Amino acid sequence: MRSFKLTSSILALCFLVTMPLAAQEPAPPEQELQGVFAKKPPYSPYAGRHFPERVYWGDTHLHTSFSLDAGAAGCRLGPRDAYRFAKGQEVTASSGQRVRLARPLDFLVVADHSDGFGFFPLLFNGDPKIMTDPQGRRWYEMIQSGQGGAAAVDIATSFGKGAISKAILPVPGTVAYQGAWEEVIKAAEEANDPGRFTAFIGYEWTSLTGGNNLHRNIIFRDDGSKASLIEPYTTQKPLGSDNPRDLWKWMSGYEEKTGGHVLAIAHNGNLSNGRMFPIIESFTGKPIDREYAETRALRERLYEVTQIKGDGETHPFLSPNDEFANYERWDKGNLDLSEKKKPEMLEFEYARAALRNGLKLEQELGVNPYKFGMIGSTDAHTGLAAIDEDNFWGKISAYEPSPERATHPLIKTENATIMGWEQTASGYAGVWATDNTREALFDAMQRKEVYATTGPRMIVRFFGGWEFASGDANTRNPAVIGYDKGVPMGGDLTNAPSGKTPTFLVAALKDPIGANLDRIQVIKGWLDAKNETHEKVYDVVWSGDRKPDSKTGKLPPVGDTVDVPNATYTNTIGASELIKVWKDPDFDPAQRAFYYLRVLEIPTPRWTAYDAKYFGITMPPEVPMKGQERAYTSPIWYTPSAK
C-alpha cells in the first residue's frame, strides 16, 4: 500500500546531490598528441581517429532500497535490480507494476546514501541485532504491520536529529556496514560488462546540515579490488563530516591508499539555500580561499544540473532576459523546507551564476573553483532510472504511477508545500567517451566532455577554436573537423592569436525516437574590467525560416503541436538536425569568459499529461502539461593569457 503521508524530512533525505570531482589530471586527449608527429594524413581516413565517436547515456545518481530514505518510502528494489533495469530488462517495481525502459542505458551508478547504508534491508529482514533494540524492533513492527509510511517518517526524523540508536545504525567499521558495501560492490561487479554496459561503484555523501543540500555523489573509476579496501565516507561525526573539505580529504586518502581514482558530483544547489556555490564558506563564515578553490576544481569537475528535484541551470531572478529560464523550478526553500528561500540565496545555487562567480573568483584567487562541466541524472529513490515523460516512475516508490501521485504533496511543512506534480521528469548524462568502460567513461567525465539532458537523447557536439569557418558546418562528419581545429565541450581556449575571435562549431541531432529541435543557443558569461560578471543568450541556429525580432532580437517561438488530452505531438515543426559555425560578436580578449550550449526541443507533453490521459483524471489548472526539453553542454572557457 502506498502511503502519501511522507514528511519533508524523508524527502529531505532522499535528495542528496553530489558534485563530481576529479581524481587527477587525465591523460591528454589523443588529438593533443597528434600534433607532435608528422602531419601527412594516413591513407585510411579512419586511421588515427581516436576521438569519441559516440555518446554514452547513463544515470550517475540512482538510489535503491539500500538508501535509508528510499527503503523507508517503500523501495524494495536493490542495486542488482537497478542495474538489470538500466540494462533494459523488465522488472517489477516496488508498487507491484511491471516496468521497462524504452531503451537501455549504457551506464549506471547506484549511489546510495552512505549514512545508514544498508540499514533498511537489515531492518526489513528483521536482523537479530536490530530486533534486540527497542527502536529497531518498533520500526520493524510498524513496517511489517503496514505502517511503512509512518515508520519512514520516524526514521527520517530520527536520522535528521541524530537520534537513531547507535547500536543499530550501521556505521563504517561495523559488520553490517561492511556487508552492505560489499553487496553494493558485488552488484556492480556482476553487472559491469565492459564494452556493453558499465556499472560503476559509487555512493552518495549526504551532507544536510540544517536541511541545506550539499550532497555529492562519489564515483569510482576502479573495480571492487580497490573499492573494497575502504568504506564510504559519511557525514555523521566522529567518523564522517558534513563539510565538503573533509570529503575531499577522504578522496585524496582513498587515492593515496589504493592508487585508484574517485570523482565527486554535487547536485541540487537549488535546495542548498545559498550554500552550494559559496563565496563565503558556510562552515567558517570566511571567504573561500585558494586551497578551497584548488581542491574543489580538482575534485568536483562536474555538476548535476538537472534532476527530478528541479532544474538548476538558472532562475528568472538571475536571468531576467532569458525567456527559457523559468524551467521546472524548485525554489520554495531548502531540501526539507525547514527554511524559506530568499532571493539573495539564488546566486549561490544555480549553475550559470556559479560559472559567472567562478570567473570572478579566478581573478581574485588565481583558481576557478566553479569550473565544472554539466550532466543530468535522476536521483530517483525507486531503483528505476526511468525519467522519460511517457515512462516516469517518480522520485520515491510511493510516487510510482497512480491516479493520486500528482495531486498529493511530496514535501510539506509549515513553510511551503511541494506537490507531486512538481517532480521533474529529468535527467540523463551524455558522455563522449572512446569506449563503454569504467575507465573510458570516467576519464571523459574528468575532462568534462559531457552534457546534461532533461531526458531526451539528443546528440550534441560543441567545439571551440580560432579557425572555424562557416564551411566547416557542411562537412559530412563535423566531429572530424571539430577535433582537428578546436577543443570539445569542457575544454579551454587561451592565448588568443592577435586579432582573432573565438569561433564555435555547434551541432545537435534530435533523439531518433524523440521530438524535433527548436534551436541551439550559446550562453556566454564574462567578467568585465570592473570585475563585474555578465551573461548573454545568443540564438545561434534554429529550425525553419524564423527571423529574430528587429527590436528585441528575440527569435519567435517555434510553435506548438502538443495535443494535451491525448498526450501527443507531431514533428511537423522543428528540425531533425541543426549545425552552424558561430563567432562571438562581442569578444574582448582581455576578459575571462565561458560559453556553453543550450539545445531546445519543440514543445512536448509533460509527464503530467501522460498521467492525466492514462488514468483519465483532470489535473488542477496550475499543473503544467507541456514543456520544452533541453540539453546543456559543459562550457568551453576562454582565459586571457597572463600579462
Next chain:
Amino acid sequence: MKLFREPLFHFLILGAVIFVAHGLITRHKTDKPGEIVVTQGAVENLLTGFTRTWQRPPTEDELHGLVSDYIREEVAYREALALGLDRDDMIVRRRLQQKLEFLSDDLATRTQPSDADLQSFLQAHKGMFQTEPLLSFRQIYFNPQLHGVNLHRDAARVLDRLRTPGSHKSEIDAGDPFLLQESFDHISPAELKNTFGEKFASAISALPVGSWQGPIDSGYGAHLVYVAQYTPSRLPDLAEVREQVRRDYLDARRREAMGKFYNTLLRRYNVRIEPPEEKKLGQVQ
C-alpha cells in the same frame, strides 16, 4: 541413485533432522500442555545470544530477566496459537511460507552442476545464449529540412550514381552533414535501434550485403546504406559463457524445485475456488 539428487528428498530428510533435533532440545517443555520446562539448552541459547549482542555475558539479574522474558514469550506463543492468532495474520503466514521455501531453495542449489549438465542446458536453451547478430555498414544521410519533398528523389539520384562502377568519393560527399558516424562496425540490433530508431533497424537487417541500397528512413531523415558485413547469430561454446549458463542453470533448478515442491504438497489438498459473487448481486437486483 537418482533419488539422492532429488531436492524434495533432501528436503524431507533435512526436515526430519530439524524436527528431531528440535524435539531433543525442547522435548520436555512440549511434553504436556500445562507445563513449561526451561531446559539448560534453552538457557545456553539465551546466554549465547546475549553475549553475541553485548560482547559480554549477562549479569545475574539480566539472566533472570532473559529467562522470565523467555517464559513469557513461550506462554504468549502457546496461548496465541491456541487462540488461533496466527491464522489470519499476514505477517506470520508469509514468514512461515518464506521459511518453508528457504528449505527447498537451499537444497535445489546445493549440488554444483557438472559440465555435462551445463552443456545439455545450453543446448536445451539455445535462445537464451545465442550471440547477437552483428552488422557493419556505411551510410549517407539526407536531411529532410534541406531537401523537403525531394528528399527521396535526391537520395535515389545519388544511389543511381553509386551503383555505377568506379570511385564514389563525390557521391559519398553528396550526403548532408550528420552527427553520427559514416561507418559502423559490428553493431548489434539493439544498438542499431537505439541509434537510428526501430524502423531503420528492421529495414537495414533485411538488406543484401555488398551493395548500396536505399533510401531508408530513420528518425533523422533518409539514408543510403552499404552493408559491408553481416555476422549471423550463433550459439557460443560452453567455455565462452560458462558462468552465465551456470547461473541460469541454477536459477532454473531452483524454480523447478519450487514448482515440484508445491505440486507434491498440493497433492495432499483438494483445492476449490468459489465462483465470484456477482451473480448473487444480479439476483438481488
